[in-house]
Amino acid sequence: MKRYFALGVVLMALIMSCDNDEIADENVSDISFDFQFVTDDGTIQLNEPFELNGSTVQFEVANFYFYDLEMGKSGSNLTLADERTHVLAGANLTTSFSDLNVAPFDLISTKITIGVEESQNNQSEADFTERRSDDPLSIKDPSMHWNWNSGYKFVRFDGEVDTDGDGVVDTPIAYHLGSDAMRTDLIITQDKLEIGEGKNNLTMVFNLDEFFKDVDFQEQSNWDTHTGNNMPLAEQLRDNLRSSMSISK
Amino acid sequence: MRQLWWFIILGFTVLVTLTMSCFTDVDNLNTPDGLPPILISENSPYSYPKSALGRRLFFDKNISIDSTITCANCHLPEYAYSDTTRFSNGVNNGTTDRNSPSLIYAGFSPLINKDGGVVKLDLQALIPIEDHNEMGIHILSLAERLQADQLYNQTFIDAFDREPDAFTIPRALAHFIRTLPTASSSYDKFVAGDEDAMTDTEKKGMDLFISDRLQCASCHSPPLFSTFEFANNGIYDSYEDLGRALISQDSTDIGKFRIASLRNISLTGPYMHDGSMETLEEVIQHYASGGSQHVNKDDRIHGFDISQEETEELLAFFSALTDMEPK
Numbered sequence: 001m002k003r004y005f006a007l008g009v010v011l012m013a014l015i016m017s018c019d020n021d022e023i024a025d026e027n028v029s030d031i032s033f034d035f036q037f038v039t040d041d042g043t044i045q046l047n048e049p050f051e052l053n054g055s056t057v058q059f060e061v062a063n064f065y066f067y068d069l070e071m072g073k074s075g076s077n078l079t080l081a082d083e084r085t086h087v088l089a090g091a092n093l094t095t096s097f098s099d100l101n102v103a104p105f106d107l108i109s110t111k112i113t114i115g116v117e118e119s120q121n122n123q124s125e126a127d128f129t130e131r132r133s134d135d136p137l138s139i140k141d142p143s144m145h146w147n148w149n150s151g152y153k154f155v156r157f158d159g160e161v162d163t164d165g166d167g168v169v170d171t172p173i174a175y176h177l178g179s180d181a182m183r184t185d186l187i188i189t190q191d192k193l194e195i196g197e198g199k200n201n202l203t204m205v206f207n208l209d210e211f212f213k214d215v216d217f218q219e220q221s222n223w224d225t226h227t228g229n230n231m232p233l234a235e236q237l238r239d240n241l242r243s244s245m246s247i248s249k
Numbered sequence: 250m251r252q253l254w255w256f257i258i259l260g261f262t263v264l265v266t267l268t269m270s271c272f273t274d275v276d277n278l279n280t281p282d283g284l285p286p287i288l289i290s291e292n293s294p295y296s297y298p299k300s301a302l303g304r305r306l307f308f309d310k311n312i313s314i315d316s317t318i319t320c321a322n323c324h325l326p327e328y329a330y331s332d333t334t335r336f337s338n339g340v341n342n343g344t345t346d347r348n349s350p351s352l353i354y355a356g357f358s359p360l361i362n363k364d365g366g367v368v369k370l371d372l373q374a375l376i377p378i379e380d381h382n383e384m385g386i387h388i389l390s391l392a393e394r395l396q397a398d399q400l401y402n403q404t405f406i407d408a409f410d411r412e413p414d415a416f417t418i419p420r421a422l423a424h425f426i427r428t429l430p431t432a433s434s435s436y437d438k439f440v441a442g443d444e445d446a447m448t449d450t451e452k453k454g455m456d457l458f459i460s461d462r463l464q465c466a467s468c469h470s471p472p473l474f475s476t477f478e479f480a481n482n483g484i485y486d487s488y489e490d491l492g493r494a495l496i497s498q499d500s501t502d503i504g505k506f507r508i509a510s511l512r513n514i515s516l517t518g519p520y521m522h523d524g525s526m527e528t529l530e531e532v533i534q535h536y537a538s539g540g541s542q543h544v545n546k547d548d549r550i551h552g553f554d555i556s557q558e559e560t561e562e563l564l565a566f567f568s569a570l571t572d573m574e575p576k
Contacts, residue, residue, distance in 0.1 A: 123367070123368050123372055127372065129372070129414075129415040129416040130292070139389060139415045141387050141389050141390070143387065146366070147367075147372070147375040147376045147379050147380075148362065148367065148376050149366040149496055150366065150367070179498060226495075227498070228491065228495035228497075229495055231498060
């Protein structure tokens with residue numbers, strides 16, 4: 001009798017564990033993001049020239065920080081990154097949020113804040129030189145920290161533009177947005193995007209036609225902004241951020 | 250027997266005190282008499298090995314990308330750790346945007362750089378190290394270079410208990426700079442009670458300096474001869490270098506720069522944030538004229554009459570602010 005009882009317990013345990021696996025498999029376990037920089041003509045690659053606003057340009061650095069990532073779905077929102085969790089985004093970079101264990105859902109909007117949260121955007125006692133190398137806010141190469149100012153470059157594009165029509169991109173251009181005034185909340189909406197069971201890979205698409213909208217690269221005043229030295233251009237780019245981002249699968 | 254115990258206790262106390270004082274001399278940063286405490290961050294206490302390491306880095310060409318430039322290229326000890334040119338040259342024929350400042354009293358400044366963009370001395374060295382017009386090397390690349398040098402690597406470990414990295418390199422340099430003040434000028438000796446330390450002409454210049462007519466001391470207050478405020482001193486009607494406004498993004502800060510210490514001022518020309526005035530006579534004439542009409546010009550700059558004799562007295566006083574025992 002004891003033998004049958006023990007067999008029953010083992011069978012029950014096996015059945016229960018199968019049930020658990022089934023529930024876990026049906027849930028969303030991971031959501032990862034990669035980052036793509038595009039123009040209306042297609043995807044751009046770093047270190048390769050392309051046409052933008054009637055000029056030939058090339059970028060070597062295209063990075064930005066965001067935090068406070070929240071996915072909008074019917075009923076409730078899913079927070080992937082809070083205000084303490086920063087993501088360094090850029091071409092060839094990815095970021096993953098794992099062990100989510102939420103039911104599949106249709107993504108209808110995504111909220112992010114471009115920049116670095118205020119209390120961490122400084123060089124106080126706990127400054128960026130102290131952070132571990134795997135911390136997104138630690139010193140990076142190419143640098144995402146200011147060295148002449150306290151805080152981070154929220155958005156950094158560095159490259160060159162052809163200004164004399166000879167086809168050679170040789171005039172340096174640099175767009176570094178930072179400081180409290182440049183922190184920007186974005187709500188990215190799109191048609192329903194199915195976030196299914198298991199692992200999901202999404203692409204955060206950064207549209208350069210939108211980001212550099214109305215920026216004439218032939219004008220010297222548009223060749224750089226380090227925020228404080230060219231606030232009109234920095235504010236224009238910050239405002240353009242709102243229409244620059246989309247999410248695709 | 251009781252006397253013997255007292256003798257032993259007294260001897261032990263003297264021994265401990267002497268031992269402590271020896272360590273204090275080495276590992277404590279002694280601010281020269283008459284000056285306020287030097288500012289030190291809590292996360293990097295001063296020690297002699299750290300400052301000695303910083304001194305070595307300061308004079309080492311290997312901290313520039315092509316191993317051609319040291320900190321001392323723009324901050325020469327004989328010029329109170331500044332230089333004599335309007336702008337300074339770095340790697341690849343680069344040129345700085347501002348005049349090289351004296352470093353000797355930088356350890357007292359609450360905010361660093363002429364626009365106050367750096368919040369503590371411990372981080373300041375990142376600017377010249379990484380600036381394409383100065384050292385031109387990323388701090389992580391410099392850390393790798395120093396880690397590969399066995400002697401440097403071990404010296405960093407001995408001083409900081411960690412390898413050369415983005416934290417330790419700028420802090421070593423900062424600790425060296427903190428050791429520079431000596432407060433050994435004729436003025437300091439006079440203030441300490443030696444009435445013969447300053448000449449009569451220098452004393453007349455000092456009286457002018459603090460007079461209601463000139464009001465120099467309202468911005469350049471002793472003992473550091475700076476309030477470390479940011480002020481627009483009216484040298485231009487329009488500023489190409491926005492100064493403090495670059496950091497604050499506030500238009501009322503356009504043309505404001507940190508008020509410089511006048512200690513060692515006779516050695517640190519040319520003057521102003523951009524080295525646009527060659528001599529101290531020019532500087533005095535500028536303030537006597539009342540400066541530009543810039544909307545942000547400081548109220549304390551209002552112009553004054555000054556004779557040639559008084560100008561020379563003022564210049565003599567400035568000479569009395571030169572350290573006599575520089576490091």
